[in-house]
Amino acid sequence: MLSVIRKLADGLIALSAAIGALGLIVEVIILLADVIGRAFGAPIYGSQDMITMTMVIVVFGAMALCDREGGHISVDLFERSYPALLNRLIDIFSAVLGAVIFVGIAYAVNESAKLSVMLNLSTNLLRLPKAWFQNGLSIFALLTAAGMALRAIELTLSGRDIRKGDTAKGDTA
Amino acid sequence: MSASMIGFIGILVMFALLILRVPVALTMFSVGFVGITILDSSRSAMSLLASETFTLASSPELVVIPLFILMGNVASATGMSRKLYDAAYAVIGQLRGGLASATVIGCGGFAALSGSSVASALTMGKVALGQMDRFKYNTKLSTGVVAAGGTLGILIPPSTGFVIFAILTEQSIGRLFLAGVLPGIMLLLLFILVITVICWFRPEFGPAGPATSWRNKGKALLGAGPIVSVILLTIGGIYSGLFSPVEASAVGAGVVILVGFFTRTLSVKALWLAARDSVVTTATVMLILIAAHMINPFMALSHIPTAVGELLSGMGLGVTGTLILILAIYLVLGCFLEGFAMLVLTLPIFFPIIMALGIDPIWFGVLTVLTLEMGLISPPVGINVFIVKSVAPNVPLGDIFRGVLPFWLMMVLAVALLMFFPQIVLFLPNTMLG
Amino acid sequence: EELKFASFTPPFHTINASVIEKLNADLSAATNGDLTVRGYHGGELGAGPAEQYIRVLQGAADMSWGLPGYTSSQFGKTMISELPGAIPEDMPGYEALWRAYDKHLSQEFPGTKPLALWTSEPNIFIMRNKVIRTPADLAGLKIRVAGTTAAEVAKALGATPVQMPASQIYNAMQTGLIDGVITGASTLTDFKLDEVADALTLGAPLGRLAFYTVLNRGTYDGLSKDQKAALDAASGAGLSKSAEDAWLETATAALKIARADSANKVIELTDAEKASFAEAVSGVVEAYVDSVDGAATQAAMQGK
Ligand code: NA
Ligand code: NA
Numbered sequence: 001m002l003s004v005i006r007k008l009a010d011g012l013i014a015l016s017a018a019i020g021a022l023g024l025i026v027e028v029i030i031l032l033a034d035v036i037g038r039a040f041g042a043p044i045y046g047s048q049d050m051i052t053m054t055m056v057i058v059v060f061g062a063m064a065l066c067d068r069e070g071g072h073i074s075v076d077l078f079e080r081s082y083p084a085l086l087n088r089l090i091d092i093f094s095a096v097l098g099a100v101i102f103v104g105i106a107y108a109v110n111e112s113a114k115l116s117v118m119l120n121l122s123t124n125l126l127r128l129p130k131a132w133f134q135n136g137l138s139i140f141a142l143l144t145a146a147g148m149a150l151r152a153i154e155l156t157l158s159g160r161d162i163r164k165g166d167t168a169k170g171d172t173a
Numbered sequence: 174m175s176a177s178m179i180g181f182i183g184i185l186v187m188f189a190l191l192i193l194r195v196p197v198a199l200t201m202f203s204v205g206f207v208g209i210t211i212l213d214s215s216r217s218a219m220s221l222l223a224s225e226t227f228t229l230a231s232s233p234e235l236v237v238i239p240l241f242i243l244m245g246n247v248a249s250a251t252g253m254s255r256k257l258y259d260a261a262y263a264v265i266g267q268l269r270g271g272l273a274s275a276t277v278i279g280c281g282g283f284a285a286l287s288g289s290s291v292a293s294a295l296t297m298g299k300v301a302l303g304q305m306d307r308f309k310y311n312t313k314l315s316t317g318v319v320a321a322g323g324t325l326g327i328l329i330p331p332s333t334g335f336v337i338f339a340i341l342t343e344q345s346i347g348r349l350f351l352a353g354v355l356p357g358i359m360l361l362l363l364f365i366l367v368i369t370v371i372c373w374f375r376p377e378f379g380p381a382g383p384a385t386s387w388r389n390k391g392k393a394l395l396g397a398g399p400i401v402s403v404i405l406l407t408i409g410g411i412y413s414g415l416f417s418p419v420e421a422s423a424v425g426a427g428v429v430i431l432v433g434f435f436t437r438t439l440s441v442k443a444l445w446l447a448a449r450d451s452v453v454t455t456a457t458v459m460l461i462l463i464a465a466h467m468i469n470p471f472m473a474l475s476h477i478p479t480a481v482g483e484l485l486s487g488m489g490l491g492v493t494g495t496l497i498l499i500l501a502i503y504l505v506l507g508c509f510l511e512g513f514a515m516l517v518l519t520l521p522i523f524f525p526i527i528m529a530l531g532i533d534p535i536w537f538g539v540l541t542v543l544t545l546e547m548g549l550i551s552p553p554v555g556i557n558v559f560i561v562k563s564v565a566p567n568v569p570l571g572d573i574f575r576g577v578l579p580f581w582l583m584m585v586l587a588v589a590l591l592m593f594f595p596q597i598v599l600f601l602p603n604t605m606l607g
Numbered sequence: 608e609e610l611k612f613a614s615f616t617p618p619f620h621t622i623n624a625s626v627i628e629k630l631n632a633d634l635s636a637a638t639n640g641d642l643t644v645r646g647y648h649g650g651e652l653g654a655g656p657a658e659q660y661i662r663v664l665q666g667a668a669d670m671s672w673g674l675p676g677y678t679s680s681q682f683g684k685t686m687i688s689e690l691p692g693a694i695p696e697d698m699p700g701y702e703a704l705w706r707a708y709d710k711h712l713s714q715e716f717p718g719t720k721p722l723a724l725w726t727s728e729p730n731i732f733i734m735r736n737k738v739i740r741t742p743a744d745l746a747g748l749k750i751r752v753a754g755t756t757a758a759e760v761a762k763a764l765g766a767t768p769v770q771m772p773a774s775q776i777y778n779a780m781q782t783g784l785i786d787g788v789i790t791g792a793s794t795l796t797d798f799k800l801d802e803v804a805d806a807l808t809l810g811a812p813l814g815r816l817a818f819y820t821v822l823n824r825g826t827y828d829g830l831s832k833d834q835k836a837a838l839d840a841a842s843g844a845g846l847s848k849s850a851e852d853a854w855l856e857t858a859t860a861a862l863k864i865a866r867a868d869s870a871n872k873v874i875e876l877t878d879a880e881k882a883s884f885a886e887a888v889s890g891v892v893e894a895y896v897d898s899v900d901g902a903a904t905q906a907a908m909q910g911k
Binding site for chain 2: 051070078082133
């Protein structure tokens with residue numbers, strides 16, 4: 001059961017990161033086209049609108065994968081001097097805390113998105129609705145939270161730390 | 174309980190959670206959120222959580238972070254970084270620690286195109302760390318060099334640190350930029366000095382390579398041509414007004430990608446993997462920056478900076494005493510606050526005290542930015558150390574902090590030198606701008 | 608009770624004395640220190656000027672100030688006041704805004720109580736290495752713009768509009784990435800543009816910037832009757848005038864410094880020269896007013 005959920009989660013996490021990576025390539029293209037166009041007197045209209053909104057996808061797209069691969073940094077100065085049980089408890093606590101925080105981010109940003117709709121907020125030149133990107137951020141954050149919650153369950157039930165698996169590049173020292 | 178007391182307890186809790194290995198970003202989110210809830214309301218904390226997250230994630234300035242990471246990743250994937258270090262190795266590899274010194278010089282060069290220390294440490298980390306590994310350099314030394322060398326990003330112009338200082342204090346940006354040049358070069362030389370000393374006593378930290386013929390040196394230098402051209406082109410593009418320092422990150426990444434495709438050293442798949450790896454690193458870095466911004470309103474609501482300012486102006490210390498005390502406060506604050514957040518919180522309070530004592534504001538600005546750099550690499554919240562950790566996940570954080578220590582001491586020495594010889598700061602702006 | 612006023616600028620900015628400290632002084636005096644205002648400067652209560660309105664609406668701060676231009680889609684009709692020639696040059700902007708407020712603008716400020724609405728000094732050309740006398744002088748020049756209408760104005764004048772954050776203008780002007788900006792003279796000191804600009808052109812109809820100071824509606828409703836009365840008395844046209852006058856003073860002082868510097872070329876357009884600019888941008892003004900269905904709003908602002 002748990003392994004089925006893990007497979008599904010990993011699929012979604014990979015998809016979400018792919019969207020982020022695509023966003024990054026798009027950023028490069030927009031900025032380059034803007035710089036070149038400007039040199040010839042024809043910059044891209046609303047380039048800053050596109051760049052800043054795409055940035056949201058770039059920053060949050062791989063957030064879940066970042067956690068999956070153990071990318072979120074902690075101060076590991078005393079890790080080796082703690083007993084194994086304490087380390088496991090800390091890992092579980094951190095995963096739960098992370099899930100709570102990301103649900104909080106998703107909820108808070110979603111509340112703001114409702115206000116953005118009410119206030120008709122959009123980017124200044126291209127009129128891209130702010131709520132789209134806020135909702136996108138919320139979805140990425142929820143996926144991150146789900147990944148963290150799943151990790152907490154795995155750590156509790158089976159002691160398996162997905163971050164230290166074969167594909168993980170996390171700190172195994 | 175007073176607001177300041179709650180702020181103080183918040184800092185202690187933050188330290189405790191960090192020592193307990195709770196991820197840095199999660200720690201700062203929790204402490205900031207709970208602190209704001211206690212000092213104001215949960216409504217306010219929720220609102221700040223939403224606005225800080227979205228504002229930073231859509232910041233037109235921070236777009237340099239993913240783009241420079243991509244540039245570094247692609248430079249590594251195409252072998253450009255390898256060739257750059259082959260060249261450096263051929264030229265100064267026979268000296269102990271030669272590659273570490275070359276990396277510091279590289280950091281200085283990169284600082285001339287990047288206004289941000291984070292971006293400098295990220296890009297140089299992506300380019301340099303794997304290469305120094307290849308030549309058997311000790312990871313304490315290599316990560317320390319990149320974390321410390323990256324801080325040159327805000328001392329050597331262009332610098333986001335000086336821009337923020339200038340706008341918060343009504344000082345001249347141009348004057349501050351010029352004032353940072355000589356101290357930047359001085360610090361760079363001090364870093365090279367300390368590398369040489371370390372490797373003199375511990376040759377295994379930066380093993381000397383074999384001597385190479387002039388012919389081989391020339392060949393290796395030629396191989397580094399593409400990446401060196403990209404860097405020179407990018408710096409040239411900024412200073413000739415073709416693009417902004419922010420856009421330079423995209424130009425750098427774009428040109429490296431195009432060169433990679435053109436020389437057939439980059440496949441579409443390799444680019445995709447580099448982009449995917451870049452967004453993962455971006456997530457690490459940006460989450461820490463966002464979380465650091467949750468601490469800022471908490472500290473503002475605790476009124477700790479105001480209390481410290483009142484205490485300071487009531488003490489009636491002289492010029493040197495006040496200056497040393499302020500820099501000491503920055504050092505302590507730098508242990509748990511993000512650098513720019515610290516400027517926003519403290520400068521409005523400290524700067525009037527500085528002006529009242531007749532202290533040169535430009536001199537103070539450079540000292541402040543230098544102290545800020547020390548905060549970037551001092552534990553437990555050393556943003557640049559975290560950055561390097563995100564690039565070198567297998568190196569324990571403790572090793573990076575230990576590796577950074579000698580460089581941190583050089584910064585103390587640099588602060589002392591600038592205190593005794595303000596001319597180092599003021600010479601360029603005074604001669605060039607009158 | 609202490610009300611939190613979030614500001615994104617440093618404490619010495621014009622807003623502090625003219626609005627934040629004034630509100631604090633007036634409210635303290637009227638309520639015997641029962642109701643006070645504390646400023647949180649430089650973005651201490653959250654970064655980014657674009658989020659100021661939301662910050663108040665959600666209650667992260669009780670009050671804040673901002674520019675409708677940062678989130679122009681919210682302030683379609685309020686933005687009319689920024690258009691070139693939309694309000695007669697000699698008419699104070701705050702008067703125009705308040706005249707239109709009840710009937711035309713109030714729906715653009717949901718969940719808050721505007722305490723002050725005002726406009727800036729007139730926009731001018733702030734240029735480097737380029738001297739502007741006629742619209743033709745702008746042909747092909749790269750001009751930094753903040754929003755849609757400014758972009759349309761720049762285009763109508765034959766310039767290439769370039770978008771960039773305010774913090775990057777200095778560097779962009781220095782390196783020649785942009786040739787100049789269209790904005791108020793106060794940016795000469797606020798953003799240090801006086802260091803990089805060397806030519807100013809005054810008098811062209813380029814519009815102005817609008818500003819608001821708002822209070823959270825819930826905060827207002829939670830005040831006692833006396834506190835509400837004090838707040839009503841301390842806000843509105845009086846506070847707006849204080850802000851607008853202070854903005855004009857800052858701009859006048861910045862211009863005085865700029866004129867005193869012999870390295871600067873300061874050009875005052877003649878009436879005939881002004882007219883050629885007015886003609887070039889008139890289409891933009893009409894098109895914008897039409898797009899927000901704002902003819903009645905504009906008439907109200909003009910007092911017609
Ligand atoms: Na720099
Ligand atoms: Na630190």
